[in-house]
Every structure is written in structure tokens, then in C-alpha cells.
Amino acid sequence: MYEVINQISRWAIPVMLLVIPLVAFIKKVPVFETFVEGAEAGFATAIKTIPFLTAMLVAVSIFRASGAMELLASWLAPVLSVLGIPADILPHAVMRPLSGGAALGIATEIIKTHGPDSFIGRLVSTMQGSSDTTFYILTLYFGSVGIRKYRYAVASGLAADFTTLIASIFICKVMF
Amino acid sequence: MVNYVWLGMMVFGILVAAARGHIEVVTKAALDGAQVAVKTSLSLIAIITFWLGIMKLAEAAGLVRALARLVRPVTSFLFPSVPRDHPAMGAIVMNLSANILGLGNAATPMGLIAMQELQKLNKRRPDTASEAMCTFLALNTGCITVIPTTIIGIRVLYGSQDPAEIVGTTIFATLCGMTVAILADRILRSLYRNRW
Numbered sequence: 001m002y003e004v005i006n007q008i009s010r011w012a013i014p015v016m017l018l019v020i021p022l023v024a025f026i027k028k029v030p031v032f033e034t035f036v037e038g039a040e041a042g043f044a045t046a047i048k049t050i051p052f053l054t055a056m057l058v059a060v061s062i063f064r065a066s067g068a069m070e071l072l073a074s075w076l077a078p079v080l081s082v083l084g085i086p087a088d089i090l091p092h093a094v095m096r097p098l099s100g101g102a103a104l105g106i107a108t109e110i111i112k113t114h115g116p117d118s119f120i121g122r123l124v125s126t127m128q129g130s131s132d133t134t135f136y137i138l139t140l141y142f143g144s145v146g147i148r149k150y151r152y153a154v155a156s157g158l159a160a161d162f163t164t165l166i167a168s169i170f171i172c173k174v175m176f
Numbered sequence: 177m178v179n180y181v182w183l184g185m186m187v188f189g190i191l192v193a194a195a196r197g198h199i200e201v202v203t204k205a206a207l208d209g210a211q212v213a214v215k216t217s218l219s220l221i222a223i224i225t226f227w228l229g230i231m232k233l234a235e236a237a238g239l240v241r242a243l244a245r246l247v248r249p250v251t252s253f254l255f256p257s258v259p260r261d262h263p264a265m266g267a268i269v270m271n272l273s274a275n276i277l278g279l280g281n282a283a284t285p286m287g288l289i290a291m292q293e294l295q296k297l298n299k300r301r302p303d304t305a306s307e308a309m310c311t312f313l314a315l316n317t318g319c320i321t322v323i324p325t326t327i328i329g330i331r332v333l334y335g336s337q338d339p340a341e342i343v344g345t346t347i348f349a350t351l352c353g354m355t356v357a358i359l360a361d362r363i364l365r366s367l368y369r370n371r372w
Binding site: 005006008009010012013016017020021023024026027029031034035036037038039040041042043045046047049050053054055056057058059060061062063064065066067068071072073098104107108110111115116117120121125126127128129130131132134135137138140141142144145146147148149150151153154155156157159160161163164166167168172175176 | 214232277279287288323326327344367
């Protein structure tokens with residue numbers, strides 16, 4: 001099953017790049033001109049995200065470099081240990097929605113120290129794989145179309161992140 | 177809420193740095209953060225330009241609409257405010273499929289295209305997220321991942337006996353996350369409708 005999905009993900013993009021222009025050509029679309037016409041907006045779209053990403057990443061960077069992130073994790077530890085959340089993975093849990101790179105760094109460190117096949121190694125792998133950098137995605141996606149008021153998107157994103165965390169711990173305890 | 181999170185990270189971060197006597201890290205961290213942000217945006221230029229071109233072709237060939245029609249039963253439930261067969265639906269489906277397959281490079285541009293399409297429908301208050309956008313982002317951040325490629329790579333690197341054994345647990349956790357994302361989105365949507 002895993003192998004099948006792996007093959008699909010290897011082939012998906014090359015097949016798309018073959019099929020889309022061919023179908024367009026058959027439907028008498030001027031393929032080169034249409035591609036260029038669409039691609040024109042690429043630069044503006046990417047540049048538009050700069051102020052939004054800067055705002056978010058500056059705050060995340062200060063929060064992390066100052067040691068505030070670890071402090072928050074240590075404050076949360078007693079609360080979360082009631083829920084059965086191991087203290088070792090807290091920095092990862094706190095960082096995951098904020099910074100993809102930082103979370104991956106923490107996960108790598110845990111896997112290196114405890115081994116990939118330890119309980120905590122498997123748990124952090126599951127956590128890393130099953131969640132996304134919520135704040136980065138919100139900032140990037142909303143930023144690209146100039147939206148400044150996110151309404152309830154942050155709340156539902158964080159609810160999903162917290163659920164994923166609890167579900168990761170639960171399933172790893174059951175499986176491993 | 178994003179205002180509170182942002183301010184909270186700034187104020188708490190600076191106070192902790194001051195209390196620990198290493199206030200000098202703040203300025204450097206701020207500039208580093210800005211640097212990373214600009215680099216990230218610049219590196220997006222290439223993939224966004226490329227995928228916008230391909231997506232324009234797919235749209236002109238009628239493929240995006242065909243895809244939107246295919247998934248109509250699901251999307252009309254999730255996105256009641258978006259007209260049937262709207263190109264936004266095609267882009268949303270492609271973004272989620274890319275996420276599921278772990279194709280991060282393709283997922284982001286398709287997500288941005290979906291946002292542009294949704295923004296075309298968001299004429300009333302163009303600086304405020306529409307309901308469809310909130311649903312899309314909830315789905316996106318809580319999206320099912322079938323192949324967590326990066327972490328499997330790291331497990332291989334550190335000599336795991338079975339690097340892919342976390343695929344099953346990942347799918348389970350991500351399904352739970354997605355379910356809650358959809359539920360939270362529904363509940364919050366009706367709460368916000370009553371307030372504003």
C-alpha cells in the first residue's frame with residue numbers, strides 16, 4: 001500500500017505536465033502563449049506575501065531566540081503531563097504551528113538522541129508528519145490576496161493542531 | 177486573534193530576553209526573521225510562476241472545471257457559498273491532492289491559486305477572510321498526509337529498522353485533525369455569523 005502511494009506521488013507531477021499541455025493542445029488552446037499569460041502573475045503574487053511573512057516570522061524568531069518558547073513549554077509541561085503528553089516532545093508541539101523549519105530541527109534532534117525506533121522517536125515522527133505549519137500557511141495564503149482580518153481561521157487551525165497532537169499520542173501509545 | 181498571538185509572541189519574547197539578561201538577541205532575531213521571510217517569498221517566485229502557467233493551461237483546456245464537477249458532491253457540502261463548478265473548486269482539490277501526496281512544492285502554488293479564485297468571490301470586504309477561505313485553510317492545515325516524505329527521510333538517516341512504520345499513525349492523527357478542523361470551522365462560522 002505504502003509502495004503504491006509512493007509510486008503515485010513520484011509519477012503525479014510528470015504525468016500532469018504531460019497531460020495538461022496535450023489536452024490543451026487538442027482543444028486548440030495556444031499552449032505557449034497561455035502558459036506565459038498565466039505565469040505573468042507569479043512574480044507579483046510571491047512579492048505580495050513579503051510583508052505578511054515578515055511580520056509573522058519576525059515575531060516567531062524573537063519568540064524562539066529569546067528562550068520564551070522553551071519557557072512556555074516548561075510552564076505547560078505540568079498541565080500537559082496530566083493529559084499524558086511526554087515533556088520531551090513539548091518544544092516540538094509548541095513550535096510546530098509556528099515554524100516548520102524549527103519543528104523539523106527539534107524532531108531531528110529527538111530522533112538523533114532517542115533513536116528513530118524509540119517510542120518518543122516514533123511519536124515525534126507521527127507529530128511532524130501529521131501536522132502543518134498553521135501560522136505560516138495562514139499568513140502566506142491570506143497574504144497573497146491581501147487579507148488582513150483572519151476572523152476565526154486561527155481558532156479552527158489551532159483546534160485541529162491540538163487534536164492532531166492528542167491523536168498522535170493516543171495512537172502511538174496504542175500501536176507502539 | 178492573530179493580533180493577540182502576534183503581540184503575545186513579540187512582548188513575551190522581548191520580556192524573557194530582558195529578564196534573562198540577553199536583550200541583544202532580540203534585534204538579531206528580528207532581522208533574521210525578516211531575512212527568512214524575504215528569502216521564502218523570493219524562492220516562491222519560481223514555483224508560483226511555473227505552476228500558474230500550468231494551471232492557466234489546465235483551465236483553458238477545461239480540466240479545472242472538469243475536476244470541480246467531479247468532486248461537486250463533497251465540495252458543495254464543504255463550500256456552500258461557492259458557486260457550483262467554480263474554478264476555485266478545481267484549484268482546492270488539486271491543492272489538497274498535492275498535500276495528501278506530500279508534494280509540498282506543488283501544493284503551495286495551487287493553494288495560492290485557490291485563494292485568488294476565492295478572493296474573486298469576496299467582493300464585499302476584500303480585506304477580510306470569507307467563509308469559504310476559512311474552510312479551505314482549516315482543511316489545508318488539517319489536511320490528510322499519506323506520505324510524510326521529509327520525516328521518513330530523517331528516520332532513514334538515523335538508521336530506523338522500519339522508516340515507514342509511522343505512516344499508519346500519521347494517517348490516523350491527521351484524519352482526527354481534519355475532522356476537528358471541519359467541525360470547528362462549522363461551529364465558528366455560525367457563531368461569527370451571529371456576532372457580525
